[in-house]
Amino acid sequence: MPPSRQLMPPNPNFGAATKQFLMAMPISQHFGFDVTDVGPGRFEITQPFRQELSYREGVFQAGPIGTLADMAAACASATMLPEGWIASTADYTVKLLEPAIGERLVIRGRIVRFGRTLSVAAADVFAVNGSDEVLCATALVTVRNLAPALPAGEQVELPVAHGGRRALSSS
Amino acid sequence: MPPSRQLMPPNPNFGAATKQFLMAMPISQHFGFDVTDVGPGRFEITQPFRQELSYREGVFQAGPIGTLADMAAACASATMLPEGWIASTADYTVKLLEPAIGERLVIRGRIVRFGRTLSVAAADVFAVNGSDEVLCATALVTVRNLAPALPAGEQVELPVAHGGRRALSSS
Amino acid sequence: MPPSRQLMPPNPNFGAATKQFLMAMPISQHFGFDVTDVGPGRFEITQPFRQELSYREGVFQAGPIGTLADMAAACASATMLPEGWIASTADYTVKLLEPAIGERLVIRGRIVRFGRTLSVAAADVFAVNGSDEVLCATALVTVRNLAPALPAGEQVELPVAHGGRRALSSS
Amino acid sequence: MPPSRQLMPPNPNFGAATKQFLMAMPISQHFGFDVTDVGPGRFEITQPFRQELSYREGVFQAGPIGTLADMAAACASATMLPEGWIASTADYTVKLLEPAIGERLVIRGRIVRFGRTLSVAAADVFAVNGSDEVLCATALVTVRNLAPALPAGEQVELPVAHGGRRALSSS
Numbered sequence: 001m002p003p004s005r006q007l008m009p010p011n012p013n014f015g016a017a018t019k020q021f022l023m024a025m026p027i028s029q030h031f032g033f034d035v036t037d038v039g040p041g042r043f044e045i046t047q048p049f050r051q052e053l054s055y056r057e058g059v060f061q062a063g064p065i066g067t068l069a070d071m072a073a074a075c076a077s078a079t080m081l082p083e084g085w086i087a088s089t090a091d092y093t094v095k096l097l098e099p100a101i102g103e104r105l106v107i108r109g110r111i112v113r114f115g116r117t118l119s120v121a122a123a124d125v126f127a128v129n130g131s132d133e134v135l136c137a138t139a140l141v142t143v144r145n146l147a148p149a150l151p152a153g154e155q156v157e158l159p160v161a162h163g164g165r166r167a168l169s170s171s
Numbered sequence: 172m173p174p175s176r177q178l179m180p181p182n183p184n185f186g187a188a189t190k191q192f193l194m195a196m197p198i199s200q201h202f203g204f205d206v207t208d209v210g211p212g213r214f215e216i217t218q219p220f221r222q223e224l225s226y227r228e229g230v231f232q233a234g235p236i237g238t239l240a241d242m243a244a245a246c247a248s249a250t251m252l253p254e255g256w257i258a259s260t261a262d263y264t265v266k267l268l269e270p271a272i273g274e275r276l277v278i279r280g281r282i283v284r285f286g287r288t289l290s291v292a293a294a295d296v297f298a299v300n301g302s303d304e305v306l307c308a309t310a311l312v313t314v315r316n317l318a319p320a321l322p323a324g325e326q327v328e329l330p331v332a333h334g335g336r337r338a339l340s341s342s
Numbered sequence: 343m344p345p346s347r348q349l350m351p352p353n354p355n356f357g358a359a360t361k362q363f364l365m366a367m368p369i370s371q372h373f374g375f376d377v378t379d380v381g382p383g384r385f386e387i388t389q390p391f392r393q394e395l396s397y398r399e400g401v402f403q404a405g406p407i408g409t410l411a412d413m414a415a416a417c418a419s420a421t422m423l424p425e426g427w428i429a430s431t432a433d434y435t436v437k438l439l440e441p442a443i444g445e446r447l448v449i450r451g452r453i454v455r456f457g458r459t460l461s462v463a464a465a466d467v468f469a470v471n472g473s474d475e476v477l478c479a480t481a482l483v484t485v486r487n488l489a490p491a492l493p494a495g496e497q498v499e500l501p502v503a504h505g506g507r508r509a510l511s512s513s
Numbered sequence: 514m515p516p517s518r519q520l521m522p523p524n525p526n527f528g529a530a531t532k533q534f535l536m537a538m539p540i541s542q543h544f545g546f547d548v549t550d551v552g553p554g555r556f557e558i559t560q561p562f563r564q565e566l567s568y569r570e571g572v573f574q575a576g577p578i579g580t581l582a583d584m585a586a587a588c589a590s591a592t593m594l595p596e597g598w599i600a601s602t603a604d605y606t607v608k609l610l611e612p613a614i615g616e617r618l619v620i621r622g623r624i625v626r627f628g629r630t631l632s633v634a635a636a637d638v639f640a641v642n643g644s645d646e647v648l649c650a651t652a653l654v655t656v657r658n659l660a661p662a663l664p665a666g667e668q669v670e671l672p673v674a675h676g677g678r679r680a681l682s683s684s
Contacts, residue, residue, distance in 0.1 A: 027232045030223035052201035061198045062260045063238025070233055089233045090460060091484060093264040093435060093606045095633045095653055097626040112651055113610040117459055118432060118486070120608045120651070138625055138633070140608055140653055142433060142484065144460070261631060262655060264435045264606060266462045266482055268455040283480055284439040288630055289603060289657070291437045291480070309454055309462070311437055311482055313604060313655065315631070369574045372565035394543035403540045404583055404602045409576025431575045435606040 007040035007111065011083045018043060018078045021086060022071060033068070041111035043075035048104045060100035060136075065125055069094055069139035072109030073121035077143045080114045087143040090118065098136040102127030105136075112140075119143050178211035178282065182254045189214065189249045192257060193242060204239070206246075212282035214246035219275045231271035231307075236296055240265055240310035243280030244292035248314045251285045258314040261289065269307040273298030276307075283311075290314050349382035349453065353425045360385065360420045363428060364413060375410070377417075383453035385417035390446045402442035402478075407467055411436055411481035414451030415463035419485045422456045429485040432460065440478040444469030447478075454482075461485050520553035520624065524596045531556060531591045534599060535584060546581070554624035556588035561617045573613035573649075578638055582607055582652035585622030586634035590656045593627045600656040603631065611649040615640030618649075625653075632656050 011017055015038040022028055022035065031053070037044035047053075047068055055061035070092045078087040109123040125137040182188055186209040193199055193206065202224070208215035218224075218231075218239055226232035241263045249258040280294040296308035353359055357380040364370055364377065373395070379386035389395075389410055397403035412434045420429040451465040467479035524530055528551040535541055535548065544566070550557035560566070560573075560581055568574035583605045591600040622636040638650035 025227065025232060026222045026225045027234065051197045054197045056196065061196060061238075062241055062263070063198065063234065066237045066241070066263065066265075067232075067234025070237070089267055091264065091266045091433070092233070092237065093262065093653060094237075095262045095625070095655065096260055097628075097633055112608070113648065115610075120610055122651075135626065138635075138653065140606060140651065142608065262604070264482060266454070266484065268457075268462055283437070284477065286439075291439055293480075306455065309464075309482065311435060311480065313437065367569065367574060368564045368567045369576065393539045396539045398538065403538060403580075404605070405540065405576065405580025408579045408583070408605065408607075409574075412575055412579070431609055433606065433608045434575070434579065435604065436579075437604045438602055 007080060007114070009040050009080050011081065013083070014038075014040070014079045014081075017083065018075050021078060022075050027067075028071075031064070031068075036106070038079065040079055041076055041114070043072050043079060043109040045072050045107045045109075046104055047107065049102065058101055060102070060105060060127070062094070062096055065096065065100055065105070065137045066092060066094040066139065068105060068107045069109075069123040069125055069137060070141055072107040073123040073139060073141035074109070074143045076109035076111050076123070077114060077119040077121040077141075080111060080119075081145060084148045086146050086148055087119070088146050090142040090144050092139055092141040094137055094139040096137050098127065098134055100125070100127045100136040102129050102134070104128050106133065115145075117145060119145060178251060178285070180211050180251050182252065184254070185209075185211070185250045185252075188254065189246050192249060193246050198238075199242075202235070202239075207277070209250065211250055212247055212285070214243050214250060214280040216243050216278045216280075217275055218278065220273065229272055231273070231276060231298070233265070233267055236267065236271055236276070236308045237263060237265040237310065239276060239278045240280075240294040240296050240308060241312055243278040244294040244310060244312035245280070245314045247280035247282050247294070248285065248290040248292040251282060251290075252316060255319045257317050257319055258290070259317050261313040261315050263310055263312040265308055265310045267308050269298070269305055271296070271298045271307040273300050273305070275299050277304065286316075288316060290316060349422060349456070351382050351422050353423065355425070356380075356382070356421045356423075359425065360417050363420060364417050369409075370413075373406070373410075378448070380421065382421055383418055383456070385414050385421060385451040387414050387449045387451075388446055389449065391444065400443055402444070402447060402469070404436070404438055407438065407442055407447070407479045408434060408436040408481065410447060410449045411451075411465040411467050411479060412483055414449040415465040415481060415483035416451070416485045418451035418453050418465070419456060419461040419463040422453060422461075423487060426490045428488050428490055429461070430488050432484040432486050434481055434483040436479055436481045438479050440469065440476055442467070442469045442478040444471050444476070446470050448475065457487075459487060461487060520593060520627070522553050522593050524594065526596070527551075527553070527592045527594075530596065531588050534591060535588050540580075541584075544577070544581075549619070551592065553592055554589055554627070556585050556592060556622040558585050558620045558622075559617055560620065562615065571614055573615070573618060573640070575607070575609055578609065578613055578618070578650045579605060579607040579652065581618060581620045582622075582636040582638055582650060583654055585620040586636040586652060586654035587622070587656045589622035589624050589636070590627060590632040590634040590654075593624060593632075594658060597661045599659050599661055600632070601659050603655040603657050605652055605654040607650055607652045609650050611640070611647055613638070613640045613649040615642050615647070617641050619646065628658070630658060632658060
């Protein structure tokens with residue numbers, strides 16, 4: 001799935017801003033994950049095994065897998081937002097591929113298409129044991145791009161110059 | 172969405188069995204929800220607001236919403252399984268419709284089609300404040316029907332008599 | 343799945359307008375279906391069996407099933423649009439439940455949540471033989487609400503008065 | 514999305530067999546596409562613009578886009594089946610990213626995870642004009658692996674040696 005090329009985040013502090021956006025959520029504090037990579041249009045989370053996230057001993061449950069996939073994908077998309085904008089999930093589809101048995105999960109999100117009001121992103125979830133990585137889930141996520149100053153649910157065009165619905169390739 | 176008519180669970184203790192299946196998961200203990208209704212092909216969960224499940228104060232985050240929708244739908248399907256069988260999620264798609272602001276969520280799962288190896292179920296998620304219910308998310312879930320005695324991932328035909336892929340309508 | 347109550351289409355000619363929107367597409371002429379019911383937030387299509395839409399003799403292929411489900415759901419949502427606005431599919435998820443063997447398909451779309459920029463709708467697909475109806479597929483669809491005068495892909499707020507992201511229940 | 518490594522199709526004639534499976538469907542004859550690449554776990558279709566598949570002049574409609582994505586993904590998965598087995602779609606999710614304006618569509622399917630009873634595959638859809646390719650849709654597809662000799666809807670284990678639900682990496 002070829003990501004949009006030449007992604008140039010309009011916010012020079014996109015990495016710190018996106019990480020801050022995610023880490024400010026109470027649920028993130030509870031999960032106890034780390035952000036292990038951020039780049040233009042990509043975002044990686046590493047989640048240690050925790051019993052509270054499990055189906056049974058040693059196995060992550062489907063819900064936290066989807067939660068983390070949504071977060072990594074939405075944050076991958078959020079890296080391309082102007083300062084102060086946020087990404088709000090409209091929907092996510094998660095395919096569970098293997099039992100998620102591992103010391104930790106590594107979740108890699110990436111933009112598929114960045115738009116003005118809506119963006120689409122994807123995430124792959126790997127169960128990791130030592131140096132062994134198994135792809136245990138994959139997800140597609142649609143996010144709304146929301147300006148922060150507006151009342152909840154209001155929506156505005158992104159104030160950036162780009163061609164129609166084409167992927168934002170320059171600021 | 173018309174559920175299969177005349178659903179007759181093959182396990183006379185389907186209610187207790189399905190509830191036990193869900194409540195035995197460590198994640199369920201952590202969420203702290205109640206099972207507030209169970210019937211043939213349906214399953215309802217009530218989740219009080221908890222900060223650990225929130226996006227910001229008072230608002231449930233998308234991940235727990237999907238987690239609960241998956242659980243209610245998978246358990247609705249599990250009510251139709253023979254004793255000892257379990258439902259294992261293959262995928263779920265969640266559409267977030269409104270900000271999930273509420274004292275609690277009520278999640279209503281129902282079978283859409285019960286099959287031998289695969290079933291499809293749905294769930295609606297309501298944000299509740301006093302007597303006000305707002306539909307804040309809807310989900311479709313595909314589950315595998317797994318026999319418990321087999322090694323993880325093995326799959327067997329349901330040992331029940333019914334017509335091909337038609338919904339199980341009698342035991 | 344409770345549809346929004348009290349749906350009051352802002353366009354008094356919503357039925358004719360939505361039907362015209364669908365029937366003007368070249369693909370609709372090719373499929374050769376009929377619109378057999380339209381109401382506020384709902385839209386029904388009846389599709390006779392045609393070999394060009396089949397997987398093998400007598401069985402509709404998955405693609406046309408999804409095509410019709412998307413159309414019925416998007417048109418159900420379009421019934422709530424102001425005059426001249428159109429619904430444009432952002433995504434659809436189709437669950438295939440039974441082999442679609444029938445003289446015809448009846449596809450029933452309904453709004454799940456009507457919003458300003460995005461709406462969610464659903465569709466159930468029935469394979470019909472004589473008086474026998476079998477639910478053979480179900481779908482969830484997200485649509486964008488687009489003003490017609492704008493260049494392709496541009497998006498504007500619906501010029502209607504309603505409370506935030508709540509479903510439009512009055513004009 | 515890393516495909517399973519070392520895919521070794523158990524059927525040495527997987528390319529011809531998968532192409533034959535697709536081309537034998539009446540709908541394929543109607544669409545008039547070509548299979549332009551086949552390999553272990555991948556399958557590419559090229560579809561010329563046809564008015565019958567359009568939303569308006571020059572623009573492919575969402576339904577045929579989903580149809581082709583489903584076909585390419587299901588066939589990518591089918592390349593890994595033993596002789597005589599077929600892939601039957603259980604569900605598909607399609608995200609529409611850009612208006613599908615082009616002389617033709619190129620649809621690239623690939624296996625994400627090959628399983629015994631269920632497999633997951635993906636497809637990207639490109640609108641092509643001259644040498645310009647625009648990613649206009651992406652899809653995830655779940656397929657059932659069915660033995661051909663069984664009555665419709667019956668399901669059997671794949672008679673291949675591999676480790677549990679792990680991706681088939683050797684025959």
